[in-house]
Amino acid sequence: MTRLIAIAAAVIVVVGLGAMYLLYAGGKPDDQFAQCRASNVAGGAGQIGGPFTLVSETGETVTDKEVIDQPALIYFGYTFCPDVCPLDNARNADAVQLLESRGSIVKPVFISIDPKRDTPEVMAEFTNYLHPRMLGLTGSEKQVRAASQAYRTFYQAQKPTEGEEDFYLMDHSTMTYLSLPEHGFVEFFRRDVTAEEMAERVQCFLDAR
Helix, strand or coil: HHHHHHHHHHHHHHHHHHHHHHHHHHCCCCCCCCCCCCCCCCCCHHHHHCCCEEEEEEEEEEHHHHHCCCEEEEEEEEECCCCCCHHHHHHHHHHHHHHCCCCCCEEEEECCCCCCCCCCCHHHHHHHHHHHEEEEEEECHHHHHHHHHCCCCCCCECCCCCCCCCCCCEEEECEEEEEEEECCCEEEEECCCCCCHHHHHHHHHHHHC
16 A cells, blocks of 8 residues: 555656646647747737738738748847847847758848838848848838737837937837747747757747647
């Protein structure tokens, strides 16, 4: 009897540890990407992402289905950003280049939160400098706000100096989002993730599809 109790206790410990691992990894038992996840979204990955309509850097109106027609790394920012946005987008472009060298194609996407200044022409100039396949998106204030809300991002213009109303800065979140055509949003990346680390984690998701 004592031996049976000991075995039962061991089983309970093992099951408990397994449940803790799944919780820590941010995945569910039936989550095909559980081994790839390094982040956890309250309520699950389905809480992030969704339909949007924006204007591409070529002036065409596009939907989320047309934008995410292949694996995509999506970043929200603005071209007048003095430091954070250029660095983050350059990191994303480097990760995309590393993936491409391995035979995996991922689309880098840059969505403007500053449509007042970021016209399609401005977006095209910015993205072409960083990566030939980077897609710049802008739109009306309403369209941009809807896309931002779909991805649970934050942005707000700072009060400009009097007489310099066109030279304002913007506060905004700085996550990069990985979305797959057949699954939608699956992972986000913080600013401290390197291009090499990002490429490795993205590749894990691509291999697990």
